[in-house]
Amino acid sequence: MTFHTTLKIATAILLTTSLAFAQRGEGQRAGDLRTTGKLRVGDPAPDFKLKTKDGSREVQLSSFKGKGPVVLVFGSYT
Amino acid sequence: MYIKEAHPSDGWVVPQNERQGIAIKDPRNYDERMKVAEKICTLLKIKIPCLVDKMDDAINKAYAAWPDRIYVVGTDGKIAVMGGQGPRGFAPSVADTRAWLEKLAASDSAPKRSP
Numbered sequence: 286m287t288f289h290t291t292l293k294i295a296t297a298i299l300l301t302t303s304l305a306f307a308q309r310g311e312g313q314r315a316g317d318l319r320t321t322g323k324l325r326v327g328d329p330a331p332d333f334k335l336k337t338k339d340g341s342r343e344v345q346l347s348s349f350k351g352k353g354p355v356v357l358v359f360g361s362y363t
Numbered sequence: 364m365y366i367k368e369a370h371p372s373d374g375w376v377v378p379q380n381e382r383q384g385i386a387i388k389d390p391r392n393y394d395e396r397m398k399v400a401e402k403i404c405t406l407l408k409i410k411i412p413c414l415v416d417k418m419d420d421a422i423n424k425a426y427a428a429w430p431d432r433i434y435v436v437g438t439d440g441k442i443a444v445m446g447g448q449g450p451r452g453f454a455p456s457v458a459d460t461r462a463w464l465e466k467l468a469a470s471d472s473a474p475k476r477s478p
Contacts (some may be wrong), residue, residue: 316375322427
């Protein structure tokens, strides 16, 4: 294998690896599901209607419009 | 809002959780997700409504919320505070949220409480 062939293969591997990282985000490892998102301050908040943890009722974000601010705290157990 | 697990025992395990004996499998259906949400909201004694994202993670994705994040939606329905993404961005956004709410409370535009 010539030096140039080796260099081409190494470059191809490097580009493929870089592309994989770029798709996940720089420095992200497998399992890291962070995404950049498109929301910005001033954008309309995406509406949702979701059940409470016991399933007893549903809460719709837009039902609070005009009544007061809403703090959304996202998270999980782990 | 309970969203997809960050470090389930059958996924991306982190040493901090292992040290604390935290082992939660990633819920495979909505019933399981509701049960885990119930467990953590009870453990943390959360008083505000504890909502559960659906299995398609639609709201999580819409807000780019994983693994944890804070937003404040203003009375006008628009994003007023957009916290940084967790884990590192979470703590600073708690202070930002508090500051925003205190500023609102001190202003004339604060929503009036019912007597």
